[in-house]
Amino acid sequence: MRHVGGEAVAAGTAAEAAVAVSVQNVSMNYDGFLAVDDASFDLPKGKFLTILGPSGSGKTTLLRLIAGFQRPTSGEIVINGEKVSAVPPHRRSIGMVFQRLALFPHMTAAENVAFPLKMRRHDARGIPEKVERYLELVKLHGLGARRVHELSGGQQQRVAIARALVFEPDLLLLDEPLAALDRKLREEMQLEFRRIQRELGVTTINVTHDQREALVVSDEIIVMEGGRIQQKARPAETYRQPSNAFVANFIGVTNFIRGKVRLVAGHEVMLEQGGLAVSGVLADQRRQPKAGDTASGAIRAEQIRLSADSKSLSELDTVVEAIVADAIFEGERVVYEARVAALGDAVIRVFDHDPAGHTEFEPGATVHLGWNRRDVLVFND
């Protein structure tokens, strides 16, 4: 018995040790305004979490609470088993990178990276070697002697990353560090972030409103809106199984078809809109709608096919006629906006990923749109 008990304790300790950050019922109230509303989640060690949401959804506030810059109005934040509020700022093992760089302009890249080691009174003899190792990690070796203004924006961001990581923090916090970079560089840096994070295995929390960045870099994504966590899931799950209409709308390009529920059979639902029947599957099995309720069918732009004739779409479950309202050429794809009379003139967005392979449709052209019912996620109102 004692042996079994001993094992149980050991297992419990191991499970606790695996959690790096635990946010427990955290709220932040600014004079009656709830910027963060009852947020709770656990982040395992070594994982990359992104907090994603529109402007004003509470992302930065939550990150600042985790960093210990502010105390929550209620709730608790525990990092590696210790309450953040109980650890003085200089003892917190947290590296940070922000959108607005805080590099020291009068110092070289190497001096910037060495700074946290000097502050923490590391053995001076080991510092140059360590600085060089971290400059190499961010692909800046040989550039240590450059001053900040002699580096490009992307290189400066790399110095900031090396400086945040050089003292081997338990936790790395990133607040939109790539937002100021141009798109190509930003996308390169996203992959760099992922590479460095995996190489070092440092637990990371990143804040962004860029859904692509969240999908590319993260192990887990938290979607926030109005101070509340809407969903916490792996990137593919966030994309394919959004927990509510807000998440479905915020990530990807989603069309919503609102209608009256006509039939519910298991997890399949049939909606009616303007005389057209649209079938789909329930997004949340626990919330069964009743006939007569209003609900929305959500379908992604890439799950709809567009064709001049309806015959080539005959294997699809739903086919409707539409008039092209706009065609937006984006290089690798054309985005069509097509007006569907049978859906009360709703405008449906469709991606065509093979624009060179067939006709491009002009505004005013009559086309057909088709999709499968398994790709329509039905959300209750």
Ligand SMILES: Nc1ncnc2c1ncn2[C@@H]1O[C@H](COP(=O)(O)OP(=O)(O)OP(=O)(O)O)[C@@H](O)[C@H]1O
């Ligand atoms: N010190 C403060 N006093 C009062 N209200 C605040 C304070 N800081 C933030 N807020 C409010 O809390 C809400 C959340 O702000 P927060 O900065 O966390 O949003 P965010 O999701 O990070 O937005 P963004 O992407 O624009 O940075 C906003 O409505 C903001 O105006």
